[in-house]
Amino acid sequence: MDTISTKDGVDLFYKDWGRGQPIMFHHGWPLSSDDWDSQMLFFLQHGYRVVAFDRRGHGRSSQGADGHDMDHYAADAAAVVEHLDLRDAVHIGHSTGGGVVARYVARHGKGRVAKAVLMSAVTPIMVRTPGNPDGLPIEVFDGLRSGLAANRAQFYRDVPSGPFYGFNRPGAKPLEGVIENWWRQGMMGGAKAHYDGIKAFSETDQTDDLKTIDVPTLVMHGDDDQIVPYKDAALLAVKLLKHGTLKIYPGFPHGMLTTNADEINRDLLAFIRG
Numbered sequence: 353m354d355t356i357s358t359k360d361g362v363d364l365f366y367k368d369w370g371r372g373q374p375i376m377f378h379h380g381w382p383l384s385s386d387d388w389d390s391q392m393l394f395f396l397q398h399g400y401r402v403v404a405f406d407r408r409g410h411g412r413s414s415q416g417a418d419g420h421d422m423d424h425y426a427a428d429a430a431a432v433v434e435h436l437d438l439r440d441a442v443h444i445g446h447s448t449g450g451g452v453v454a455r456y457v458a459r460h461g462k463g464r465v466a467k468a469v470l471m472s473a474v475t476p477i478m479v480r481t482p483g484n485p486d487g488l489p490i491e492v493f494d495g496l497r498s499g500l501a502a503n504r505a506q507f508y509r510d511v512p513s514g515p516f517y518g519f520n521r522p523g524a525k526p527l528e529g530v531i532e533n534w535w536r537q538g539m540m541g542g543a544k545a546h547y548d549g550i551k552a553f554s555e556t557d558q559t560d561d562l563k564t565i566d567v568p569t570l571v572m573h574g575d576d577d578q579i580v581p582y583k584d585a586a587l588l589a590v591k592l593l594k595h596g597t598l599k600i601y602p603g604f605p606h607g608m609l610t611t612n613a614d615e616i617n618r619d620l621l622a623f624i625r626g
Contacts, residue, residue, distance in 0.1 A: 422552055
C-alpha cells in the first residue's frame with residue numbers, strides 16, 4: 353500500500369492515479385477514499401491525475417487515539433500534498449471532507465491550489481450556537497455519539513439505509529450494495545476516531561477559513577440533505593467566500609456523489625474546465 357507517515361507518527365494511506373492536473377478528493381465521516389470511486393475513475397478517464405487519502409483513524413490509515421480534529425485533518429492533507437508535490441490542484445471535499453478542504457486551502461494551500469469544491473459540506477458550522485441560531489441542537493450530535501458507542505455496526509447500517517442517501521423517502525429504492533459499501537468503509541475505521549470526529553465536524557467554526565479562501569470555489573448541496581441541512585450550510589458558506597459559486601440540487605440527498613454521480617461529475621468537470 354502507498355502510505356506516508358506524519359510528523360506525529362500517523363500512517364496515511366493514499367491513492368495516486370494518472371497524470372495531468374491533479375484533483376484531490378477528501379472523504380466524509382466515517383468513510384474512506386473509496387467513497388470517491390465514481391469520481392476518481394471519471395476524472396482519470398478525462399485526463400486528470402486523481403489523488404485521495406484515508407483520514408487518520410479512517411479506512412486503511414492508522415488508528416491512533418489522538419488528533420481527530422480539523423487542524424490535524426488539514427495538516428495531514430498538506431502532508432500528502434507535499435509528499436506528492438501537487439501544484440495547481442483542485443481540492444474537492446464532501447461533508448466533513450468539505451471542512452477539511454476549507455481549512456487546508458485557508459491555512460496550507462497558498463500557491464498550490466487552483467480551485468476548491470465544497471460538496472454537502474459541514475461549513476461554516478453545524479451546531480446551534482448564539483452566532484448560529486439556526487444550527488442543529490447539540491442533542492443531535494450527542495445522539496450520534498450514543499448510537500456509535502452502543503452498537504457501531506448496527507448504527508452504520510441504519511445511517512446509509514435511511515437519511516444519508518434518502519432511502520427513507522417515500523418511493524425511494526434502497527441500493528443494498530451502496531448501503532453495504534458504506535458499512536464496509538465505516539467499519540474499516542476506528543471507533544475512537546469516529547467518535548471524536550463528530551465533535552470535529554459539528555462544532556468547528558470555519559467562518560474565518562471561508563473568508564480566507566481566495567480561489568474560485570464551487571458550493572454544491574442537495575436541498576433534501578437530511579444530514580447537513582443546506583440552508584445553514586451552503587447558503588451561509590457561499591456568502592463568506594470571495595469567489596464562491598452556489599449550485600443547489602432539488603431533491604438530492606447528502607450522499608449525492610454516489611446516488612447522482614452522473615450529474616455531479618458533469619458539473620464538477622464543467623467547473624474545473626471553466
